Amino acid sequence: NADAAMYHAKEAGRNNFQFYTPAMNDKSLQRLELENNLRRALERDEFVVYYQPQVEIATGKIIGAEALVRWQHPHLGMIPPGQFIPVAEDTGLIIAIGEKVLRMACTQNKAWQDGGLPPIRVAVNLSPRQFLQQNFVDKVAQILKDTGMSPRWLELEITESLAMKDVELTEKTLLELRRMGITIAIDDFGTGYSSLSYLKRLPIDTIKIDRSFVWDLSTDPDDTSIVSTIIILAHNLKMKVVAEGVETQEQLNILRQQHCDGLQGYLFSGPLPPDELARLLAGDTGINITH
Numbered sequence: 586n587a588d589a590a591m592y593h594a595k596e597a598g599r600n601n602f603q604f605y606t607p608a609m610n611d612k613s614l615q616r617l618e619l620e621n622n623l624r625r626a627l628e629r630d631e632f633v634v635y636y637q638p639q640v641e642i643a644t645g646k647i648i649g650a651e652a653l654v655r656w657q658h659p660h661l662g663m664i665p666p667g668q669f670i671p672v673a674e675d676t677g678l679i680i681a682i683g684e685k686v687l688r689m690a691c692t693q694n695k696a697w698q699d700g701g702l703p704p705i706r707v708a709v710n711l712s713p714r715q716f717l718q719q720n721f722v723d724k725v726a727q728i729l730k731d732t733g734m735s736p737r738w739l740e741l742e743i744t745e746s747l748a749m750k751d752v753e754l755t756e757k758t759l760l761e762l763r764r765m766g767i768t769i770a771i772d773d774f775g776t777g778y779s780s781l782s783y784l785k786r787l788p789i790d791t792i793k794i795d796r797s798f799v800w801d802l803s804t805d806p807d808d809t810s811i812v813s814t815i816i817i818l819a820h821n822l823k824m825k826v827v828a829e830g831v832e833t834q835e836q837l838n839i840l841r842q843q844h845c846d847g848l849q850g851y852l853f854s855g856p857l858p859p860d861e862l863a864r865l866l867a868g869d870t871g872i873n874i875t876h
């Protein structure tokens with residue numbers, strides 16, 4: 586394929602033109618094949634959304650859920666986002682996939698609420714390409730209108746590195762979303778680089794501490810102090826804190842001591858298909874996570 590060959594030639598550097606080797610051919614063909622398959626998956630509606638509960642530490646109640654996309658492949662089974670989001674981002678297909686996820690998440694949350702379940706906030710991940718579109722806010726507004734979903738139950742997640750790509754545009758977009766009543770979370774906090782002055786300037790409601798800091802919480806004193814510093818910083822800026830990747834009771838105990846607001850992790854539940862989350866919500870009387 587000529588495009589793929591050009592791509593590799595460019596990648597190899599201007600002064601260092603390389604002939605096509607079989608190994609390169611394999612790799613670019615694989616990418617191309619994945620791109621074509623993603624396109625077909627969009628047409629055939631093969632993307633599904635799982636929901637991972639977010640629990641308020643003080644009460645043990647489910648207060649939200651994060652929408653996490655999966656590709657239900659007809660032959661290969663369930664494919665996790667890590668295996669296709671990067672290519673979707675590179676090719677721009679993420680815009681269509683992301684819109685679909687947002688639409689599905691709003692439709693689902695509306696259905697849960699109409700079905701009489703306790704209302705929760707559903708958080709949807711945004712990719713840079715998607716968020717930095719000029720008409721992104723209009724698209725969100727249209728999806729809310731089409732689905733009848735109230736903006737106050739929608740949270741949008743962006744990463745620090747996304748926010749820093751174009752701070753002016755990010756601030757403008759976030760302010761518009763905030764004005765609509767949507768809340769904003771910073772995902773994977775601590776893994777990217779972000780300026781504290783921007784963090785203060787941007788209208789952010791929630792900071793999600795990346796799971797890499799949560800993992801060694803009980804064994805690594807450095808991680809313990811990083812986590813407590815993030816929590817204090819967030820609270821000083823009037824933001825809530827959710828810890829990602831909480832897997833053990835010990836991690837939870839430390840997070841509670843440090844007044845972390847919420848948790849998301851296998852200790853409570855992994856991502857669930859919609860009907861399983863609904864079942865959890867229906868029986869939710871504040872699951873006891875205090876000991």
Ligand code: C2E
Pocket residue numbers: 637652653654665666667670679683686710711712772773796829830831832849850851852855856
């Ligand atoms: P993320 O937004 O940071 O999502 C959290 C990831 O951590 C999820 O992986 C979740 O299954 C996993 N996780 C949750 N609790 C635990 C735990 O206790 N231990 C461990 N080891 N992992 C835990 P998943 O579903 O594979 O998603 C990976 C990433 O893919 C997400 O990271 C997000 O960056 C991206 N992603 C998922 N859905 C979408 C989407 O609709 N749009 C975009 N742009 N990105 C998405």
Ligand code: MG
Pocket residue numbers: 651710742772
């Ligand atoms: Mg996320």
Ligand code: MG
Pocket residue numbers: 772773793795829
């Ligand atoms: Mg995260």
Ligand code: MG
Pocket residue numbers: 772773
């Ligand atoms: Mg992530």
